Amino acid sequence: MPNIGKLARRGGLYTLLGGFAFFGAFPFYWMVIATFKQDHDLFSPLNNPFLFNEPPTLDHLRLLFTETHFTGYLTNTLIVGFAVVVITLATAVPAAYALARWARGWGETMGIGIFLTYLVPPTILFIPLSRFASFFRLQESLWSLILVYPTFTIPFCTWLLMGFFKTIPKDIEEQAMIDGLSRFGAMTKVVFPLAISGILTVVVFSFTLSMHEFIYALTFISVSAKKTVSIGVPTELVRGDVFQWGPLMAGALIASLPVAVVYTFFLDRFVAGFTMGAVK
Amino acid sequence: MTSPARPGSSPGASRGGIFDRQETLAKLLIAPAVLYIVAMIGAPFVLAILYSLSDATTGEPSIHLVGLRNFGAALADPVFRLALRNTFLFTLLSQSIVIVLSRILANALLKPFRGKWLVRFLIMLPWTAPISLGTIGWLWMYDSIFSPIDWVLRYLGMLGTATALLGPQTNLYWLGVPGLAIASVIIVNVWRILPLATVIQLGGLSSIPKDLIEAAEVDGASPWRRTLMITIPLTLPIVSIAFLFGIVFTFTDLIVVYVLTRGGPVHMTQELSSWTFFKGIEAGDLAQGAAISLFMFPVLALVAIFILRMARRTEVV
Numbered sequence: 078m079p080n081i082g083k084l085a086r087r088g089g090l091y092t093l094l095g096g097f098a099f100f101g102a103f104p105f106y107w108m109v110i111a112t113f114k115q116d117h118d119l120f121s122p123l124n125n126p127f128l129f130n131e132p133p134t135l136d137h138l139r140l141l142f143t144e145t146h147f148t149g150y151l152t153n154t155l156i157v158g159f160a161v162v163v164i165t166l167a168t169a170v171p172a173a174y175a176l177a178r179w180a181r182g183w184g185e186t187m188g189i190g191i192f193l194t195y196l197v198p199p200t201i202l203f204i205p206l207s208r209f210a211s212f213f214r215l216q217e218s219l220w221s222l223i224l225v226y227p228t229f230t231i232p233f234c235t236w237l238l239m240g241f242f243k244t245i246p247k248d249i250e251e252q253a254m255i256d257g258l259s260r261f262g263a264m265t266k267v268v269f270p271l272a273i274s275g276i277l278t279v280v281v282f283s284f285t286l287s288m289h290e291f292i293y294a295l296t297f298i299s300v301s302a303k304k305t306v307s308i309g310v311p312t313e314l315v316r317g318d319v320f321q322w323g324p325l326m327a328g329a330l331i332a333s334l335p336v337a338v339v340y341t342f343f344l345d346r347f348v349a350g351f352t353m354g355a356v357k
Numbered sequence: 358m359t360s361p362a363r364p365g366s367s368p369g370a371s372r373g374g375i376f377d378r379q380e381t382l383a384k385l386l387i388a389p390a391v392l393y394i395v396a397m398i399g400a401p402f403v404l405a406i407l408y409s410l411s412d413a414t415t416g417e418p419s420i421h422l423v424g425l426r427n428f429g430a431a432l433a434d435p436v437f438r439l440a441l442r443n444t445f446l447f448t449l450l451s452q453s454i455v456i457v458l459s460r461i462l463a464n465a466l467l468k469p470f471r472g473k474w475l476v477r478f479l480i481m482l483p484w485t486a487p488i489s490l491g492t493i494g495w496l497w498m499y500d501s502i503f504s505p506i507d508w509v510l511r512y513l514g515m516l517g518t519a520t521a522l523l524g525p526q527t528n529l530y531w532l533g534v535p536g537l538a539i540a541s542v543i544i545v546n547v548w549r550i551l552p553l554a555t556v557i558q559l560g561g562l563s564s565i566p567k568d569l570i571e572a573a574e575v576d577g578a579s580p581w582r583r584t585l586m587i588t589i590p591l592t593l594p595i596v597s598i599a600f601l602f603g604i605v606f607t608f609t610d611l612i613v614v615y616v617l618t619r620g621g622p623v624h625m626t627q628e629l630s631s632w633t634f635f636k637g638i639e640a641g642d643l644a645q646g647a648a649i650s651l652f653m654f655p656v657l658a659l660v661a662i663f664i665l666r667m668a669r670r671t672e673v674v
Contacts, residue, residue, distance in 0.1 A: 102479040104494030172390035179383035198609035205404035333486035340485035
């Protein structure tokens with residue numbers, strides 16, 4: 078009797094999880110199908126849409142890589158992502174360290190203040206920032222994105238790193254200073270290497286958040302060759318009445334999966350940023 | 358007792374000196390981040406307020422103040438009112454569903470089972486993949502002719518025959534009918550935020566001390582009572598955090614509506630963010646656009662206050 082109950086509970090658990098996994102991943106399965114399906118098969122409403130009724134094809138991938146700017150979108154995304162990572166590290170790491178360590182009292186308050194600016198959404202800022210971009214003649218330039226994306230990476234990453242630095246015991250630094258290092262030396266030679274996992278997290282997030290960003294890119298960039306993946310795929314391959322579903326789905330899939338794999342590993346740390354304080 | 362030791366006065370001297378330098382160094386290290394935030398968030402925010410009080414357009418971007426006229430004009434516009442209603446509707450409905458589903462899912466994920474990393478990867482995909490690309494997948498699933506949902510309904514005989522439950526037409530036209538378009542947008546918002554809320558809730562659930570629940574079990578508390586008296590009160594702060602961030606992300610999101618419907622059919626799924634974009638950028642009316650976007654601000658400020666309170670309260674504990 079208890080065995081049957083246990084089995085039923087197991088079955089229930091797997092059904093539940095299977096249902097949720099299906100809900101989460103189905104749109105991506107749908108991309109896989111469309112990527113490799115022949116147009117004739119794809120656009121026959123009577124064919125079973127979940128299976129390959131005709132042999133799979135690589136035509137859509139060929140089209141995507143040879144006849145669209147897709148590789149250009151990927152390159153642009155990489156350029157912007159790396160530049161944003163550099164700016165974020167250069168500003169957030171020192172700020173977080175100083176706030177966590179040296180600024181007593183007002184450090185925590187200021188940290189929360191910086192984090193709260195993360196809540197000012199791009200949907201309020203994109204109109205004035207579009208004027209900034211045109212004032213500095215940065216429209217249609219990747220520079221506009223490189224300079225604007227740190228507005229959401231710096232607040233979040235500073236907050237996240239503050240948490241990391243707080244977990245590094247003070248004694249280690251003090252010992253290093255007794256051993257003859259300067260305060261600055263203790264920070265760069267002793268503390269930063271210990272915070273490497275936090276810094277790696279920041280690298281992943283800055284890059285991921287830059288890659289996900291849509292609104293600024295949509296507003297600042299309209300030349301196809303300058304677009305990033307997140308706007309290039311939805312706006313360039315959907316244009317007109319003809320939806321190029323095959324290449325479109327292929328592009329969405331190829332750009333999504335690698336970043337999703339990396340992000341999954343770091344998701345817990347990202348969420349720790351939101352819940353810091355609420356869970357101890 | 359008079360003032361504490363000043364730098365320069367005997368034993369505290371060197372210590373005070375270091376602290377002074379430390380404070381300066383701290384300010385120096387914090388400055389770039391703060392300057393960036395002031396220049397790129399603070400200044401634009403002030404500019405948004407100025408625009409909303411002016412008659413600026415992309416053609417004539419200089420600022421002549423005209424008072425609150427833009428806010429009045431926005432409120433008088435039926436499309437704006439629809440956008441305002443939709444923003445609340447999409448946010449509250451999707452986040453209520455998310456809170457319930459994420460609790461169920463987090464409870465399931467707490468249990469040990471095989472292939473957890475794969476299940477987790479699949480469940481997290483909507484949040485980890487770029488949202489505009491995930492939404493493109495949904496756009497194809499909501500297609501007016503080739504929707505797989507419609508195909509399944511036809512296969513089950515619920516659509517496309519004279520006696521079918523959902524009508525004799527071959528498709529439901531998900532994004533073409535107002536009610537269904539609204540439902541479609543809400544479904545994608547649920548899909549998008551569910552992973553985030555689940556991970557936040559997982560953190561909350563796993564932080565409940567095991568012995569507390571065991572003690573309650575020993576005392577003979579029923580599972581229902583244990584949930585009501587222990588799990589819910591203890592995880593309330595974390596659930597609120599999940600809810601608040603879900604609200605921020607959904608309330609201000611432009612991507613889902615922009616990619617799926619562009620606010621259509623006939624503005625029925627327009628939101629504050631999408632209406633801001635179409636007015637302020639596509640139509641070039643900076644002043645109107647800024648005014649519309651600022652209607653989001655009170656809600657965001659309220660959310661920020663709640664988050665602050667949450668942070669303060671837990672600090673005391």
